[in-house]
Amino acid sequence: MKTLNQTPQTPYTRIYALGASRGEISVSNDDVAGPIDSSDEWIRQRTGIVTRKRAGKDRSLMDMSREAANEAISKAGIFPSEIDAVIVATITFPYATPSAATLLAEEVGAKGAAAFDISAACAGYCYGIAQADSLIRSGAAKYVLVVGAEKLSDFISPTDRSISFLLGDGAGAAVVGPSDHPGISATVWGSDGGNWDKVGMTGSITDYRDGKTEWPTLIQEGQSVFRWAVWEMVKVAKEALEASGLEPEDLAALVTHQANVRIIDEFAKQLALPESVVVAKDIVDTGNTSAASIPLAMHRLLAEGQVKSGGYALEIGFGAGLAYAAQVVELP
Amino acid sequence: MALSEQDVLAGLAELVNDETGIAADAVQMDKSFTDDLDIDSISMMTIVVNAEDKFGVKIPDEEVKNLITVADAVNYITSNQG
Numbered sequence: 001m002k003t004l005n006q007t008p009q010t011p012y013t014r015i016y017a018l019g020a021s022r023g024e025i026s027v028s029n030d031d032v033a034g035p036i037d038s039s040d041e042w043i044r045q046r047t048g049i050v051t052r053k054r055a056g057k058d059r060s061l062m063d064m065s066r067e068a069a070n071e072a073i074s075k076a077g078i079f080p081s082e083i084d085a086v087i088v089a090t091i092t093f094p095y096a097t098p099s100a101a102t103l104l105a106e107e108v109g110a111k112g113a114a115a116f117d118i119s120a121a122c123a124g125y126c127y128g129i130a131q132a133d134s135l136i137r138s139g140a141a142k143y144v145l146v147v148g149a150e151k152l153s154d155f156i157s158p159t160d161r162s163i164s165f166l167l168g169d170g171a172g173a174a175v176v177g178p179s180d181h182p183g184i185s186a187t188v189w190g191s192d193g194g195n196w197d198k199v200g201m202t203g204s205i206t207d208y209r210d211g212k213t214e215w216p217t218l219i220q221e222g223q224s225v226f227r228w229a230v231w232e233m234v235k236v237a238k239e240a241l242e243a244s245g246l247e248p249e250d251l252a253a254l255v256t257h258q259a260n261v262r263i264i265d266e267f268a269k270q271l272a273l274p275e276s277v278v279v280a281k282d283i284v285d286t287g288n289t290s291a292a293s294i295p296l297a298m299h300r301l302l303a304e305g306q307v308k309s310g311g312y313a314l315e316i317g318f319g320a321g322l323a324y325a326a327q328v329v330e331l332p
Numbered sequence: 333m334a335l336s337e338q339d340v341l342a343g344l345a346e347l348v349n350d351e352t353g354i355a356a357d358a359v360q361m362d363k364s365f366t367d368d369l370d371i372d373s374i375s376m377m378t379i380v381v382n383a384e385d386k387f388g389v390k391i392p393d394e395e396v397k398n399l400i401t402v403a404d405a406v407n408y409i410t411s412n413q414g
């Protein structure tokens with residue numbers, strides 16, 4: 001009997017380049033404060049957000065995904081036709097099927113690439129990086145395009161005080177490929193379906209069809225989520241760091257999901273990082289963009305020269321599911 | 333040995349001070365965390381987690397919303413100390 005061919009193609013992978021696209025409208029705290037009986041000061045104090053970027057009616061999740069992807073592909077120095085797989089992490093593509101990824105593959109010139117979406121909310125991008133890394137090392141793909149993209153403004157309620165006023169729109173993209181040295185450490189990931197109802201939607205699409213609920217929008221139990229996002233996720237971050245073989249002082253940056261500045265600050269405090277580690281806070285004027293937030297934040301650190309290519313960043317996504325994933329990556 | 337109500341109040345006042353800067357002696361039994369001390373939900377949760385560590389108690393999420401006054405927290409901690 002013959003044996004199957006099953007040979008890993010490359011031992012290592014890395015992120016070649018990132019791309020970013022944000023909503024074109026700056027929405028101030030004053031713009032969102034009225035319906036939630038709040039104020040600029042209240043919102044700044046509780047979330048650290050000053051403005052959030054949202055996309056207008058004419059700009060779709062696909063538009064932002066394409067812009068981010070084109071930048072990443074062009075900076076990676078590869079031809080789009082070399083991309084073997086396209087992964088889009090999103091919870092706001094307005095079609096249950098087909099996927100956003102198949103259309104994106106077509107639109108960026110990765111014709112015929114394997115393509116699929118991931119539904120892991122704010123952990124989606126890190127899930128995508130984990131998959132890209134595995135696909136490349138297994139030989140299933142040489143280059144993988146990972147995009148975290150959200151148009152959350154389609155699923156918010158102006159009167160919701162739990163999460164809507166935090167949210168923005170955007171897309172962040174990464175091209176992942178083979179490497180001659182380790183560029184993506186082992187992913188530590190998981191879920192907690194016992195807390196399925198802690199972050200989610202006010203109702204289902206079928207309930208909406210049947211007139212049992214208003215248009216479903218995002219909602220969360222903020223206090224519980226805060227506890228989980230800091231104290232449980234810090235354990236995950238420590239595990240990921242340990243798995244990478246690095247010490248805190250080896251990191252150039254901490255890039256958490258941009259959920260809330262208060263979460264980010266407490267997270268960094270609990271991790272007890274040295275001052276040399278830059279803590280990403282793109283949320284301050286972008287808002288919380290769920291699956292897009294980590295690549296957007298990392299892209300900005302690089303664009304502003306706050307970190308250098310070749311440094312290491314600990315990235316951790318966490319959110320609805322509950323679901324989470326963390327890994328250390330070499331900055332492109 | 334279980335801590336007395338007074339010890340718990342003093343310890344809790346320290347945690348409130350660490351998180352919010354509110355003077356420890358302003359943390360009195362009859363004060364409401366939200367209305368009197370102006371502590372928001374995120375600071376409250378930080379205080380709760382730190383109180384769990386300090387006093388060796390478990391304060392589940394669903395219990396946190398019942399802790400309206402400082403006395404509620406002190407009584408909960410005192411009666412649930414390991």
